[in-house]
Amino acid sequence: MNTTTQVLDNTSSTHISTRLAKNFRRNIKERVIELILMLCALSAVFTTLAIVTILLYESFSFFDHVSIIDFLTDRQWTPLFEDAHYGILPLISGTITTSFIALAFAIPVGTIAAIFLSEFASHKTRETVKPILELLAGVPTIAFGYFALLFVTPLLQKIFPTLPTFNMLGPGIVIGIMVVPYIASISEDAMRSVPMSMREGSYAMGATRFQTAMRVVTPAAISGIVAAYILAISRAVGETMVVAIAAGQQPNLTFNPMDSAATITAYIVQVAMGDLPHGSIGYQSIFAAGLVLMLMTLFFNIIGHFTRKKFREAY
C-alpha cells in the first residue's frame, strides 16, 4: 500500500512538473500576445499625442516670430510675401463661408432625405437607397473638386454672369452635396432605432405620418441627428481638395460667397505644393493654421459630445 502511493506520487509529480513547465511557457506566450495587442491599441493614443505635439511644437516656433495678438486681429494673411502679415482671420472667414454654404444646403436636404427614408419610404426603396448612399460617401474628394470647378461653377455662371471662375459658392454647394450622404445615413440610423411602439402610440392618437415623423420620431432621435450634423460640420470645415481647387487660393477677409477666397486647408495645400524649406516661417505657418483647424474641429466634437449627452432620450 505504502509503496504504491509512493510510486503514484513519483509519477504524478514528474507529470505535474512537465505540465507546470508547459503552463509556464503558455503563460509567457499569453502575456506576450496581450502586450503586443495592447501596444497596437496604444498606437491610437500615440497618434493623437504625436499630432498634438507636432502641431504645438511648430506653432510655438511660429509664435516666437509672430505675436498672438497680430495672429488673431490682423486682417491680412500674406506669410509668403515680402510684406508679411500673419492674420488668420481671412482664412477663418473663408472656412466659415464655405462650410456655412455647405451646411445650409446639406442639413435640410440630408434631414428630409433621412426622414423620408425612415418614415415614408417602402422597405424596398430604403434597402436600395441606403447602400447607394453609403457607396457615395466613398467618392474621393478630388473628384468633387473637379465637379465644383468644371461643372457646378460654369452652371452657376449661367445664373450669375458676374461670378468669377474661383468663388466660394460652387465649392460650398459641392461640399454640401458631399456631406449629404453622411447626414442622411446617420440620421436615418438614429430614427430607425426609435422603438416602433412610440410610432404606434402616435398613430393610435390619429396622427399622420408627417406629424409622427416631426413630433415623435425626430425629437426622440435628436441626439443621433445632432451627432450627424456635428460630423458634417467637421467634414465641411476640414474639407481640403474641393476648396483648394475651386475656391481660388487668395486669402480674402470676406463672407461674400461670390468672392474667391482661401480656407485654412487650402492654404496648407498651397504652401505644401510650393516646397518651402524646413524650419522657415512659412513652413511653421502651416502648422499654426493646422492647429487652428484642429481646435475648430475639436470644439465641434466637444459640443457634439455634450449635446448627445443632454438630449439622450431614455426609452
Next chain:
Amino acid sequence: MHDSQASTLKNIDAVRSMIKRHKRNDTLFGSLGLLCIVFILITLLILFIDLVIDGYPQLTSLDFFSNFPSRKAARAGMLSALVGSGLVMLVTFFSAVPLGVGAAIYLEEYAPKNWFSEIIEVNVTNLAAVPSIIYGLLALGLFVYTFDFGTSILTAGLTLGLLILPIVIVATREAIRAIPIAIREAAYAVGATKGQVVGHHVVRYSAGGILTGVIIGMARALGETAPVITIGALTFIAFLPTSPVSTTPPFINFEWLFSGFTVLPIQMFSWLSRPGADFHVNAAAAGAVIILVTLLMNGIAIKMRYNIRKKIKW
C-alpha cells in the same frame, strides 16, 4: 338646440378640412423627400458621367495607362501614378491592418473596464473626426523631418495607414462583437488559452467583417489627396521605383520604400490645376479611373457586409 347643431356641423367641417390639410402635408412632405433623394442620386450620377464624358478621349487610349507624364497633354499618361498608388497601398495595408486588428482585439477581448481603456476608446473616436490634412501635417513633421524618411512611398503609406486606422478598428470591433460568447466558451471548455480562443476562433470567424472594413479603408486611402500633398509628393514623375521583386537573389528588396512617387489623386490634381483646358481631359480620365476603382471596392465591401449579415445564423 339649433345653435349647437350648427356648431357641430361647423366642427365637422373644420375637422374635415383639418384632416384634408394633414393629408396634404403628408403627400407634400413625401414628395419633397423623394425629390431630395432623387436629387442627390442624380447629382452624383452626373458627377461620374461628366468625368467619363470629359475624359473619354484618354480613357479609350491604351497609351494613357502606359505612358509617363509629359509636357504635352495628349501624350501624358498615368503609369507612374498607377504604380505609385499600388505601392503606397501595399505599405498602407501592412501598417493599418495589423495595428488596427490588434487594437480592436485588445479593446474587445482583453481590455479591462477602466480609465485606461476609456482613454483609448475616446481616442479612436476622436481620431476618426480629425481632418485628413492634419494627418498630412503629422507626417510632414514626424515621418519626413523627425524620422527622416523623406518624401517617400514609406512616408505616404504610413500616413494613410494611420488615417484609416480608426476605420479598421471600428469595423473589426463590430465584427468581433457579432461572435457569440458560446463560441469562446466552447473553446475554453476544451482547454484553449485566451490567445488560442482569439486566434483560432474569434479572429477567424470575424474575418469577413474585418475584410469589409479593410476594403472600405483602403478605398478611402486610395482616394485621399490632402495628406499626400502635404508631405510634398511630386507631381511629375517619369520613372518607376525599383521593383520590389527581382529574378536574382535575394528576390525581394526594400529600396522602393524610399523612392519618390506620385499617386493617382495627386496626378489628377496636378493636371486639374494647370490653366489650359487640354490637361483637364487627362484630369477627368484619371478622376473616372479613381472613382471607378474606389466605388468598386466600396461596392464589394457593402455587398459583402449585407451577405454576411444575411447568411450567418449563430
